Amino acid sequence: MTGRAAVPRALRGVAAAVFDTDGVITDSARVHAAAWKAAFDQFLQLGGLRGQPPFDLQDDYLRYVDGKSRLDGAAAFLHARGLRPSAAEVRAVAADKERIFTERLRADGVAAYPGTVRLVRALRSAGMPLAAASASRHAAELLEHAGVRELFDVLVDGTEVSRLHLAGKPDPALFLEAARRLGVPARLTAVVEDSLAGVEAGRRGGFGVVVGVDRAYSPETRSALLKHGADLVVDDLAELLGEDR
Incomplete structure (x- = not known):
């Protein structure tokens, strides 16, 4: 690990991370x-x-x-x-x-959230393998539009979901496939999600950490994300780096 950046405290118990696309990486939600x-x-x-x-x-x-x-x-x-x-x-x-x-x-078009990009770059600098996952067939196009496709080692999108007949969220099949492609077991992988179905999928799949993202900045949304399985909830992923939004 010499010369690598430190992993943010909230993710130190995991070896990989899977990010939802819409509403987490890009503002396409x-x-x-x-x-x-x-x-x-x-x-x-x-x-x-x-x-x-x-x-x-x-x-x-x-x-x-x-x-x-x-x-x-x-x-x-x-x-x-x-x-x-x-x-x-x-x-x-x-x-x-x-x-x-x-x-x-x-x-x-769409843009990537700056806080997410900063977190992803920090995790890459720390040597952590990363995946983007989405039920949308547009995921690759969205990531390309936003200029962040190359930041992720693996992409599992709606085309792959259909090809592999993966069940939809809150079933964890999409995230489990992403973790499988990263070569890291779910218990050592984080899931980052903004949807209720997504955090529930992360919890059902036995993932090591489930991070909820509350883009509504709402106490009700934060509470719902925690109730559905998030271990912690942030308004913006830059918070995991100790930054303001």
């Missing part, structure tokens, strides 16, 4: 949330369900769709509203969301 809102609100209006409240960008996103596959997220939100959509309707809403997200991504 806001684009996902806006696309979901447009797709769900249109579905409710066209279905004559105007009495239903519109999709909430914070609470509904965090509870029902964040961290999940498109089909799982679409079904979860509609069922939570007491609806019984057909499989075709679920697929249609998911496809609408995908179209809107892609259009907005290509038009506006």
Whole structure:
């Protein structure tokens, strides 16, 4: 370890780390949330369900769709509203969301969170192997857009999830596959997540440390992340380096 940087105190018990993409590495969660809102609100209006409240960008996103596959997220939100959509309707809403997200991504792009980049660079300097993991098929494109793809030794994205038939979060299969590719057991790997389903997946998978990221800066969100399995919660990952945001 001579000449290497020190690992931040909160991660000293692990030998590798797996980072979720949307909302942890890149600010793309806001684009996902806006696309979901447009797709769900249109579905409710066209279905004559105007009495239903519109999709909430914070609470509904965090509870029902964040961290999940498109089909799982679409079904979860509609069922939570007491609806019984057909499989075709679920697929249609998911496809609408995908179209809107892609259009907005290509038009506006995304950026990486500076605090995350600083932490990732520090961990790389300490010799820690790192993975990015996401149920999204856009993960590689997002990381390339943000200029951070080369910081991660491994990427497991939605294409791999489909190819390997990995179960969606809160099942830990995605993170376990990332740890397997890094060559480090889950008990010696950290998971860094901003979604309730994601921190629950980290806890279910037996990962050594589960770090929750609260981008809403909300006591309610922080409490929910801890309840679902996070060992600690930060507003920004620079905090693990002893920095302000």
